[in-house]
Amino acid sequence: MTAIFNFQSLLSVLLLTVCTCTYIHRQFPALFDKRKEGVTTVFWKCARIGERASPYISLFCVFMALRLMLGSS
Known part of the structure; x- marks a missing residue:
């Protein structure tokens, strides 16, 4: 499934795209x-x-990590 x-x-x-683009924009x-x-333009x-x-992006990252650790169905 895609x-x-x-x-x-x-x-x-989407979260990884936002985080990656933010990191690249800070470096370059x-x-x-x-x-x-x-x-x-999208990036x-x-x-x-x-x-x-x-702050909201970082909280969402923590939420997604906890959800993956706890094994969501």
Whole structure:
């Protein structure tokens, strides 16, 4: 089953995308410039979400890790 059809997997993929884009944007700020068009704009928006919603993103990461550790069905 792909991540599109499984809600928990979809949330994991979105969370990992936001976290990865935020980390890359902090290391290489010019890589995701907001004036670019195309796919990099999506990555820039994910990085911006990660920067501005940082406490909520980290809490969601902890929640997903606990859910995976406890073995969700």
